[in-house]
Amino acid sequence: MAGFEKPAPMVVGVENNQGGRLAVRWAAKEADRRGLRLRLVHALDWPLGAERDPDMRKPWETWSGIFRRAGERALEEARSLARDTRPGLRITEALVDGRPAVVMREQAASAAMVVLGSRRLSSARELMSTGNIVVPVIAHAACPVAVVRAPEHRGDDPRPLNPEAVLWGRDVLKIPIHDTWWQTETGCIMIANFAANEVRPGSMGRPVPGATAAALARGADGRAEVVDGKVTTIDEPGVEGELALRAGWPSMFRG
Known part of the structure; x- marks a missing residue:
């Protein structure tokens, strides 16, 4: 469970894609406007079935370290993006083990607002795709949820x-x-x-x-x-x- 901060922070889910970057920028501006700190959260999720992949011959500890370093890089890039957007913003960050939807629902318990990126998918496709954070979080979050939508994409x-x-x-x-x-x-x-x-x-x-x-x-x-x-x-x-x-x-x- 996420720790409580006073006043409650603006929490944004960090993803290394266009929707995630837009969400960080929007959250930084909104947190600054409200006088809140910005909390960057990246869920460290081991891919389901990866341990059965014959191509993955490295020990568990090695792959765990690789994914953790990737998560740390994502947070570092998000922090830099937020500082470029609002230089004086107070920022905290967290690398949390767990499925993204579960992690963000837990973060919502102590947040003023949760901000997520989206790719303009329909609700059904959002739910069925691996980017299924938006619908489950909105359905169960204990605080308002803002979804920052990326521009329309082709294909x-x-x-x-x-x-x-x-x-x-x-x-x-x-x-x-x-x-x-x-x-x-x-x-x-x-x-x-x-x-x-x-x-x-x-x-x-x-x-x-x-x-x-x-x-x-x-x-x-x-x-x-x-x-x-x-x-x-x-x-x-x-x-x-x-x-x-x-x-x-x-x-x-x-x-």
Whole structure:
């Protein structure tokens, strides 16, 4: 449970994406306007099913340290963003173990307001996606919740389904849910959970035969960073990047 601060602080959920950054900026301005301190909170959530991933051969302690350092970096960047927005603002921060929705509901018990980022998803898609913080927090928070919405985006939502939705299908429907990723422009499904492999809740799967996919490091403009004509792939788990496909997949338009 979150500790109580007097007066109650403005609490903002820290996420390393556009919606999260907009939420930090908005929360900093609102906290300054109200004369409140700003509390930055990042939930340190171990990905469901990660311990069963055959690609993860490192000891638990090593991966735990990697995710914790990623969370510390996210808080550091959020603190810098908040200070740039309102230089004189009083800021505290917390790296809290637990699922994001649960952590933010607990934080709401001692907050003047909770601020969250969103990606302009419908309520149903917000609930079913891995970014399912907004709907559960609004439904159970003990204080007002402000949702800062990112600009409209084009294309399908690139995030995998909420792991709980996949487990619900397994337990209630008695069938596996095979999440996939594709866009109209790709011509076919590009990433999928194959029938021959165990479904990993929270994962869209692997590239289909003939497709090569990778997450690329972003530059200051939020796009894939290109240095001397080259991009950098992300190998560290828990780091957000740009999903990219190598040109030449079988269904690629060539007209």
